[in-house]
Amino acid sequence: xxxxxxxxxxxxxxxxxxxxxxVSSMMAGQRHAGDPPLFEASHPHTFPVFAVRSFxxxxxxDVFLRTSQLALNAAQQAITQAQWSGDxxxxxxxxxxxxxxxxxxxxxxxxxxxYRQSRxxxxxxxxxxxxSNPAAVINRHxxxxxxxxxxxxxxSSGTDAIGMxxxxxxxxxxxxxIAGGADELxxxxxxxxxxxxxxxxxxxRPFSVDRCGLNLGEGAAVLILESExxxxxxxxxxxxxxxxxxxxxxxxxxxxxxxxxxxGLKQALAEAFAMSGIDRQQLAFVNTHGTGxxxxxxxxxxxLADELPTIPFHSTKGYTGHTLGAAGAIEAAFTLAFxxxxxxxxxxxxxxxxxxxxxxxxxxxxxxxxxxxxxxxLAFGGNNAVLILGKGEL
Amino acid sequence: MTLLKQPMAxxxxxxIGGFGCGNESFVAALKDGYSQTTPIESTHPTGQRYLPAxxxxxxxxxxxxPRRSLRRIDHFSRMALLGGYLAxxxxxxxxxxxxxxxxxxASGYGAATTTFNFLESIIDDGDSCASPTNFSNxxxxxxxxxxSMQLQALGPNLTISQFDMSISAALYNAACWLEQGRVDTVLxxxxxxxxxxxxxxxxxxxxxSVVAERIAPFNFEQQSAVVAEGAAFLxxxxxxxxxxxxxxxxxxxxxxxxxxxxxxxxxxxIGADGHRSYGEIYAQLSTPQPVYNCTPCYGSLPVGQGFxxxxxxxxxxxxxxxxxxxxxxxxxxxxxxFNSVSSLKCTANDQFSLIRLSRQECDHA
Numbered sequence: 185x186x187x188x189x190x191x192x193x194x195x196x197x198x199x200x201x202x203x204x205x206x207v208s209s210m211m212a213g214q215r216h217a218g219d220p221p222l223f224e225a226s227h228p229h230t231f232p233v234f235a236v237r238s239f240x241x242x243x244x245x246d247v248f249l250r251t252s253q254l255a256l257n258a259a260q261q262a263i264t265q266a267q268w269s270g271d272x273x274x275x276x277x278x279x280x281x282x283x284x285x286x287x288x289x290x291x292x293x294x295x296x297x298x299y300r301q302s303r304x305x306x307x308x309x310x311x312x313x314x315x316s317n318p319a320a321v322i323n324r325h326x327x328x329x330x331x332x333x334x335x336x337x338x339x340s341s342g343t344d345a346i347g348m349x350x351x352x353x354x355x356x357x358x359x360x361x362i363a364g365g366a367d368e369l370x371x372x373x374x375x376x377x378x379x380x381x382x383x384x385x386x387x388x389r390p391f392s393v394d395r396c397g398l399n400l401g402e403g404a405a406v407l408i409l410e411s412e413x414x415x416x417x418x419x420x421x422x423x424x425x426x427x428x429x430x431x432x433x434x435x436x437x438x439x440x441x442x443x444x445x446x447x448g449l450k451q452a453l454a455e456a457f458a459m460s461g462i463d464r465q466q467l468a469f470v471n472t473h474g475t476g477x478x479x480x481x482x483x484x485x486x487x488l489a490d491e492l493p494t495i496p497f498h499s500t501k502g503y504t505g506h507t508l509g510a511a512g513a514i515e516a517a518f519t520l521a522f523x524x525x526x527x528x529x530x531x532x533x534x535x536x537x538x539x540x541x542x543x544x545x546x547x548x549x550x551x552x553x554x555x556x557x558x559x560x561x562l563a564f565g566g567n568n569a570v571l572i573l574g575k576g577e578l
Numbered sequence: 579m580t581l582l583k584q585p586m587a588x589x590x591x592x593x594i595g596g597f598g599c600g601n602e603s604f605v606a607a608l609k610d611g612y613s614q615t616t617p618i619e620s621t622h623p624t625g626q627r628y629l630p631a632x633x634x635x636x637x638x639x640x641x642x643x644p645r646r647s648l649r650r651i652d653h654f655s656r657m658a659l660l661g662g663y664l665a666x667x668x669x670x671x672x673x674x675x676x677x678x679x680x681x682x683x684a685s686g687y688g689a690a691t692t693t694f695n696f697l698e699s700i701i702d703d704g705d706s707c708a709s710p711t712n713f714s715n716x717x718x719x720x721x722x723x724x725x726s727m728q729l730q731a732l733g734p735n736l737t738i739s740q741f742d743m744s745i746s747a748a749l750y751n752a753a754c755w756l757e758q759g760r761v762d763t764v765l766x767x768x769x770x771x772x773x774x775x776x777x778x779x780x781x782x783x784x785x786x787s788v789v790a791e792r793i794a795p796f797n798f799e800q801q802s803a804v805v806a807e808g809a810a811f812l813x814x815x816x817x818x819x820x821x822x823x824x825x826x827x828x829x830x831x832x833x834x835x836x837x838x839x840x841x842x843x844x845x846x847x848i849g850a851d852g853h854r855s856y857g858e859i860y861a862q863l864s865t866p867q868p869v870y871n872c873t874p875c876y877g878s879l880p881v882g883q884g885f886x887x888x889x890x891x892x893x894x895x896x897x898x899x900x901x902x903x904x905x906x907x908x909x910x911x912x913x914x915x916f917n918s919v920s921s922l923k924c925t926a927n928d929q930f931s932l933i934r935l936s937r938q939e940c941d942h943a
Contacts (some may be wrong), residue, residue: 225705288718288739290690296697299775302623307782317741324927329832331581332929333747336688336718336739344736351754357581375705376696376713434681434726434735440714451732455760564714565723567735 187574188350188427189410191418192268194261194364195517196254197403197504198234202261207521210503210529211549217387217399217505222250223371231383233369234401234505247308249316251287254404254510255366259322262362266408267421270326276414279331279358281349282319282406283341283365284509288334291372318366322406330358336509339473340432340563341365343512343571346407347430353411360414364406365513373508374400380440388476388506389533390499391485391545398475401505405513407520425520426574428556429460435566441479446487448568449560453491456558460572467495467572468554469528471519473562474499474545475506476533480562485541492558498546502532512561516571519559523575527551580934582753585825586814588935589763590669591888592661595808595876596632600664604875605892608900612792612874615804620781621774629777630791632806632877636660642667643728650711651724654689658721658769659728661809665765666729669813669822676729680761682751683722683737684744684768686880691773692716721769733761742849742856742923744768745883746831746931753829756816767811768881777805787854793878795850795871796904798857806877810884812891823891828920828934834859835928841865843934844916845899847886849923851878859924872901883923883931890919890935 193203198216200206209216217232239257248256263273290313298305315321319334331352335345342365349363377383377400384397409427410418433451435443442449457464470492472484476499488497500518507514522528531545555575562568593600596615597607607613615630636656639648642663648656666676696712703709714720719737726735734755740747745768752764780803781789790802818825830837844867850860851873863869876885889900897915918936 227706285718288688289693289716290687291693291697293697293700296694296775297701299622299778300698300701304782307779310779314741317739319740320927329836331747331750331831332743333738333740333750336737337722337735338717338719348736348751348754351758352750355583355754355757357750357754371705372697372700375700375708376710376716378705379708379710379713381710432734434732436726436730436732438727439720439723448732563719564717565719565735565737566726567719567723 190425192262192266192408194258195405250368252316252321255318258404258406262406276359279361283345338563340561340569341509343561343569350427365510366404367508367510369402390474390476393538399505401507405517425576429456429572431455432569442483452568468552470497471559498531580828585827587821588823590813592664607875657809661811665811680764682766684748688718768884769809770879772807793852798861801854803852803878831931843918843920855926869904886921
C-alpha cells in the first residue's frame with residue numbers, strides 16, 4: 185500500500201470531546217465512567233459505562249440517531265483540521281466509509297413493545313432509523329457524490345472502515361475518503377453484553393489476572409484520507425499521519441469467542457505487514473483491542489507473545505470503554521496522536537500479571553521511539569482487523 | 579465514469595426467495611413474470627387482516643449442512659448460507675476451495691426477526707434475563723460469520739448495510755480485493771428477511787394505498803410494493819476465463835441529480851419495486867434500449883439489486899429476456915441478440931447505482 189495520507193482527525197469519546205482533550209486526559213490517567221446517562225436498566229447492579237460527557241443530542245426535531253450525530257461531529261472536526269471547504273470537496277471524488285453496530289440495527293425497543301401491545305406506535309423511531317445510516321448522513325450533510333458505505337463488522341467495523349477506505353484510495357476509486365466509526369451507548373447492547381456475562385460490574389482491567397469483563401462506551405472518530413495526487417497539491421496542510429497497511433482475517437470458529445490460537449488475528453497481522461512492507465521491529469507500540477474479557481485478552485496476549493514479543497503494547501479501553509463499531513477508529517486516532525507525541529499512556533486497570541501470559545502491557549506512561557505503530561481489533565463473528573499507521577509531519 | 583479498473587468475472591449464481599430455490603426455479607418465475615405471494619396473517623388489529631409477502635424456504639440447506647449444525651442458525655443466516663452454497667456449487671467450487679476466498683454480505687435490515695426476538699426477551703423476561711443466543715445472533719455480521727464458519731472461508735470478510743445501495747457498496751469492496759490481489763475469488767451477495775413488524779411498517783407508511791397482491795413495476799404512481807425476503811449471491815473472480823455468466827465491467831453510483839447518468843448497454847433492468855417514492859426517477863428515464871423489470875418475481879427488499887444482477891447474468895448466458903418488458907410488443911420483436919445488460923437501482927433520496935454486465939471483457943481503454 186502506498187502511503188495514504190491522513191490530513192485531518194476528529195474524535196470524541198468519554199476521555200474527551202476532541203482528540204487533544206482525550207489524549208491529555210488519558211496521559212493524566214483519568215477514567216470518566218459512571219452509570220448510563222441516557223437510559224435505565226433493572227439489573228441487580230449497574231455496569232459502569234463511558235459516555236461522551238458534554239455532547240448531548242438535539243432531541244427536539246432532530247431525527248438522527250445519536251450514533252450519526254457523533255459521527256457527524258467527528259467528521260466536522262476532521263474536515264476542519266484538514267482545511268477542506270465543502271465546495272472544494274464537492275469537486276473531487278470523495279467517499280464516505282463508516283463503521284458502526286448500533287447505527288445500523290433496528291433495535292427500537294419502545295416501538296416494538298407498543299406494536300406487540302397492539303397499539304399504533306409513532307413512526308418516529310423507524311423514521312429515525314431509516315434516516316440515520318451514519319455514512320449516508322455524512323454524505324448528505326456535505327453534499328458528496330462518491331462511494332458511500334456503512335460497514336457493520338461488529339467490533340472491528342471502525343478498523344475495517346479505515347482499511348477499506350485506504351484501499352479505495354489505492355484503487356483510484358476516490359481522491360479523498362471520510363473514514364471512521366461511530367457508536368452510541370444503548371440499552372440493547374448494554375443488556376446484550378450483560379446476557380453474555382461479559383459486562384463488568386467494575387471498571388475494566390484489560391490483561392490483568394483479575395479482569396472480569398468489559399465496560400461499554402460510546403464515541404466516534406473520523407480520519408480524512410487523501411490520495412498522493414491530492415496530497416501533491418496540498419503540501420501546505422500538515423499530514424497528521426499515514427495509513428501504511430491494513431489486514432484482516434477470519435477465525436471461522438465461533439460466533440462470539442475468538443479462535444483459541446488467534447488464527448484470524450495472525451492472518452490479519454501477516455497481511456498488514458506484507459501490504460505495508462514494514463518490518464515488525466519497526467513498530468513503536470501496539471494499541472491492542474484489550475477489552476478486559478477473559479477470552480479476548482488471553483488470545484491477544486498469546487498472539488502478541490508469538491508475533492510481536494518485544495513490542496510495547498497497551499489497551500486504551502480502560503479510558504474509553506468498548507465503543508464497539510467506533511473502537512477501531514478511535515484507537516487509530518489515538519495511535520496517530522501517540523506517535524506524534526512519542527508517548528503512550530499506561531494500560532488503565534491493570535493490577536496483576538496473569539500467570540498464563542508471557543507478555544505484560546505498559547504499566548506507566550512510556551516514551552516511545554519510532555514512526556510506525558499498529559492498532560488491532562477483534563470482533564464477534566470471528567472478524568480480526570489491523571491497521572499499520574505512520575507518524576505525521578507536524 | 580465507471581469506478582471499476584478491471585472487470586469481475588461472474589463464475590456462479592445462487593438465489594433463493596419467493597420464487598423458490600436455485601437458478602432453475604428463478605428462471606421459471608422470471609419466464610412467468612411473477613411469483614405467487616403468500617398471505618401473512620397480520621398480528622396487529624388495525625389495517626388489513628392479511629398481507630401479501632414473498633417468503634423463502636431454506637429446506638434445501640440440509641443438502642449442504644448437517645441438520646444438527648443448523649440448530650442455532652436463524653432463518654436470516656440460513657438464507658445467506660443457502661444462497662452462498664448454491665453460488666459456489668454453480669461455480670464448481672467445493673468447500674475445500676474456500677480457504678482463501680473473500681466473503682461480502684450486504685443487508686439492509688440485518689437479522690431483523692432475531693433482533694426483535696431479543697427485544698422480546700428483554701420486554702417479557704426483564705433486563706437480567708435477556709437471551710444471550712438471540713443477542714449473539716442479532717449482530718449484523720452474523721450471516722457472514724456463519725458463511726465463514728461453514729465454508730471455512732478464512733479470507734477477508736465484510737458486512738455492509740446501506741439500505742437499497744448495499745449491493746453496489748459491496749461490489750466496490752469486491753473490486754478492490756480482486757484488483758489488489760487480496761483474494762482471487764469473492765463470494766458476494768445480499769440477504770434480507772421478512773418480519774411481521776416490517777410488514778406492519780409498510781402498512782403504516784402507505785396507509786392511503788390499497789394493499790397490492792403483486793408489484794406493478796411500471797406504474798410509478800401506484801404504491802404496490804410487496805415485502806419479500808431472500809438471498810442472492812455471486813461468485814466473482816479475477817480470471818476472465820472463469821466468466822461463466824460474463825463480467826461486471828462498469829459500476830457507477832451516486833446522486834442522480836449530480837451525475838451525468840449514461841446507460842450504455844443493450845438492455846436495461848430497472849429495480850422499481852413498487853415503491854411510489856422511488857418511482858419518480860424511473861419515470862423520467864428516457865433510454866433507447868429495451869427496459870425490463872423482474873421485481874414481481876423476487877419482491878421488494880433492500881438487496882433487490884442482487885437479484886437483478888443474477889437476472890442480468892442469466893439473461894446474458896441464456897440469451898433470453900426475462901421479466902416484464904416496459905413495451906412488450908415492440909421489444910419482443912427488436913431484441914434478438916444482446917451483449918450487455920445494465921441494472922439500475924434508485925432510492926427515494928435520489929441515490930442510484932448502475933451496474934453493467936457484459937458477455938465479454940470490454941476494452942477499458
